[in-house]
Amino acid sequence: MLSVKSTEEIVSKLFERLKRITHLNYASALMSWDLETYIPSAGAKGRAETLATVSTMAFEMFTAPETGALLEELLSRQDKLEPHVKDIVRVCYRDWCRKRAVPPELHRELTRTSAEAQVIWRSAKMESNYAKFEPYLKRLVELNRQMAEHIGYSEERYDALLEEYEPGLKASDFQAMADVLKDGLKELIERYGSESIPLEGNYEQDKQMSLIRKLVFEYMGLPEDRFRIDVSAHPFTIRIGPKDVRITVRFKENDFVSAMYGAIHEAGHASYELGIDEIYEHTPLAEGASYGMHESQSRFWENAIGRSFGFIKLIYPELKEYLNLSYSPELVYRAVNTVKPSLIRVEADETTYNLHIILRFELERMMINDSAFNFKELPELWNCKMREYLGIVPVNDSQGVLQDIHWAFGSFGYFPTYTLGNIYSAQILWKLRQEYPQLRTDEIDVDLLKEIMNWLREKIHRYGRSRLPYELLVDATGWKPSPEYLLNYLREKLETINPNS
């Protein structure tokens, strides 16, 4: 029936469908944003229902047989498609097959179990009571194993889940990089570990916000007409429309570092979303190539640029003006680059952070792959690995295995993308230092930042999801993903800070 239609007609039918789905997703995005920022407290429950309904509608529309039929017909006429349409059809079909592979009952069961699990996790964490959470975790892992079996894999079950967050990457590849990192990072911690340097003071929220706006708009060059910043309990970035990307920040009155780097981090994510080529608008390709590649952009601005001495020197006049800062640029630089093992991932420094991730990756890989995994032993395994990798052990599970929401959320395969972000970011920095030798000095300026942002847009952002993260990285830098760049970058920085260690 379809085949009697012209290719143009089928393309336009497909695009009409994708557009409706995207509009529903934009509506959901705004509702999620509002849920974290401005919603009146009693409105949250109703909002959750509305969100679930609208998301389900978008999901149903995308996974409908009609969508598949249009895609399959176009796949059979690939020669007649424009290159970007070909990309859109290919990626959508990959998504469609993947989503269709999971039976709707399993999908619903996962959604329901994860909603319950989050509630239980919250109180289990509060009470530091792993036993309470254990049955939910076990059930979520079982459901994720089933999902992986439906999706399929060639090497191991965990790969099927990792694929969702980092298409094209195998767990064994990540493990190989993780093994190199473990040795290298432990060595760095041994050599450069030190006490943290508090930059104490009383930093008014308004002043911090003005500083952040200055940095994000004038230094990073984000566009004021397509971007905004609000406050929420947990910082995030969200795309709400083709020209509407937002971030949130969280303030502490006695600490400007966390809000400032949090904002730079989120603005890095936002720059990616804002840089995607318009030809992918209203399709599932108007997103980052992968979670890891997305994270590379936030980590690049937060760490590779933001924690460099050149950047701190550059923005130092603003720190003086907005915060009346009395610490020297040198001290700020040392303070934001301290290496010190700690218990909580989200508070970890740039160096030790990756060990938190590797630990989680190794545990979730075991849980998913090993059908006989003993969940009773998980806290022990956690603590054992903490001792081995970071040399410290949590005093309770709330500071250990219960600290992150990801597993309660039903997300397995997400954690590695944080470290992939660091790996990609360091590699990109290495390439940029070749292209812009000024970047190797401590004398960087706003023009250089602008050139860097343009380079990132040109090499990475604009492609959206039309290419795999691996392809993007190889084409942008010339090198396959490798942890050596990250280790070298950290080693070099830590050496300049601690010349005598």
Add this chain to the structure above:
Amino acid sequence: MLSVKSTEEIVSKLFERLKRITHLNYASALMSWDLETYIPSAGAKGRAETLATVSTMAFEMFTAPETGALLEELLSRQDKLEPHVKDIVRVCYRDWCRKRAVPPELHRELTRTSAEAQVIWRSAKMESNYAKFEPYLKRLVELNRQMAEHIGYSEERYDALLEEYEPGLKASDFQAMADVLKDGLKELIERYGSESIPLEGNYEQDKQMSLIRKLVFEYMGLPEDRFRIDVSAHPFTIRIGPKDVRITVRFKENDFVSAMYGAIHEAGHASYELGIDEIYEHTPLAEGASYGMHESQSRFWENAIGRSFGFIKLIYPELKEYLNLSYSPELVYRAVNTVKPSLIRVEADETTYNLHIILRFELERMMINDSAFNFKELPELWNCKMREYLGIVPVNDSQGVLQDIHWAFGSFGYFPTYTLGNIYSAQILWKLRQEYPQLRTDEIDVDLLKEIMNWLREKIHRYGRSRLPYELLVDATGWKPSPEYLLNYLREKLETINPNS
């Protein structure tokens, strides 16, 4: 096929459908709110598209034959339905028939023409160039005439449109009330017309907002967990979820009166939305009974209560505290109750306001009913009526016939609801004065305001759209709608202010 199912099954299928539609409408509501408050400027165009798509989806789902089939089946089994389900089925079927009556092409044509017309209207108003807007107005009237013919009417074409805003009301009924009002109001203007009293000062925006929050939360008793206040260019009230109603305000630095009464007005609307019985949630009955009844609630709080001497005396300590006001309560009372004919509807005082409305009603009634209406003459007719009713004539069309957006929006039959709001409000006040004699004195307090709010919820709010406005008013007050209460209320107030006139 439907008839083999149990009534419970059909009811639950209907409710499932209405729920999805309501969720889409809530998503649209949030997107509209954000469009007026926080959206980055470049995001507006994309948002308009998303809004159009999501609204269309809700419209299509409601007007689908499947919705009608469920409703018709349930209408045939009315005896088996619970009373509130019976109401829901009756009102939904009325809506469904009305919406189905309009051919989709006509609906699309109206939407498209009105979108264009609004753009043209904006520049025509700026340039005071009626000729530019005339062809669009003519086309919109033609399309509305067609719509009215499709919908049908017994007395006159305009009735079919008025029904959308004030179900059950005929244009001839409103004209009869308008005729009484015209005489009475002109007499009041003649007797009590005076120069306006400016309450000049420098009122900081933050202080005004704090004052408004105090009045709305502590004096009117709106619930902080289900309600919020933001800033926008044009104040409005919007329901975004079962427990999420929001208003916006607009500030002028040299005038606190406009923001304060604007906020009280919108909070009156909000109290209605917040008071609707939960049994109507996720159905089209979770709305006000009519635009006129909705407006009665905003006008009641803004004018009947807000502009009374008792209320001004009650909140006077807050005016001192937040605004450092130097004017006496007596002067504020006189200032906010001045009668003075002016050109612009939205700036008109409580008394002259209704003449602005009657003028518009009479003109739009002519336009819709008279297929040979000469659009060239509209500005002349406007000015002629301005002279007759208010004794002043605009110097240009931007201050005259072009001042309001309603017609450019394609809305005919909306204007009367403003004056209906005043009529209902005065009648409700009259009844409340019987029930609460304290209300006749100048000594009102927060407890009395609370009792009044409860009375309004009990008699009006909770019913949502389950009853017609006429029925609600008669049952709440014991009297049919009549303009005499409004005239008496105004006369009485103006007499106390000007005892010697």
